[in-house]
Amino acid sequence: MQEEVENRTLTLVVSGTKFTGRMFKAAISKYMAHRKEKKLEKQRSRDAPVVPHGKQTVKQLVGQNQGISNIEITDPSIKEFEKIARKYGVDYAVKKDRSSSPPKYLIFFKGRDADALTAAFTEYTNKKVKKATKTERPSVLAKLMRSSWQTIRIRRK
Template sequence: MQEEVENRTVNLAISTTKLTFRTIVNGYNAWKRHHQAKMAQKTAQLPVGKQSIKELIGQNQGVSSIPIEKTDLKGFEQVARKYGVDYAITKDQNVIPPKYTVFFKARDADALTSAFEEFTNRKLKAKEKPSVLEQLNKLKELVAAILPDKVRHKSQERDL
């Protein structure tokens, strides 16, 4: 009888071990399928907007470039995002002052020209606006001319 109980105990231990191992293997396979699906989804999405040159060239759609000055790269990036242009900006440090180049997809050429036009229009409008500090200084001068001096003179006090 003792031997039969020992055999059943050993069989129970073996079957639970097999069940646990199968569960672990099935869990791993499910994770692996999920991970592969996630990676396939990630590679299917093409990056949009600012990218590295490697990503831009890797899309196999042809690349063009335009040299620009570093006057307002942030302003250009806002306009490029608005027009949905895929671009990459590089800095050539061998030249003094550094030279910046914007690389973009060849199919985005029309959108990029529109973006550059809007960007330059914004820059010109900003130059036409008078400085807020200059306006403030002019107003200060006008107020100073209108208001009398607040300094009391002793001669006025004696007369009273």
């Protein structure tokens, strides 16, 4: 109960030479007007339509009337691209095209985000190339297993 009362306390600082009842009434009315204005401002901001950012549906993207473009990706690991696109602040929508045997992904984005998407796509392709070169090399564990089998064969002979 005490904490609730402490959380609702208000500090009002009024500077003046002589503190009167009228001055106190004016200070309280000014504060109440300020609170009412803040409440109306908050309500107006809530009523305003929220513009979505990041991943969204194609319908939301088209509804923003900023022109859209698209890129086609055949790689099934689309999650990595989504992480990079969020990093660059790109508004985009992903649509899966199932008409082909390996499904393709169409990434729609705003026309104004073209430069940011180019940078994000460059980083995505660099990551993919790096991952492809890593998979070509055998893992350390596989090397150790191979060498241990070779030592076992040598001992048996």
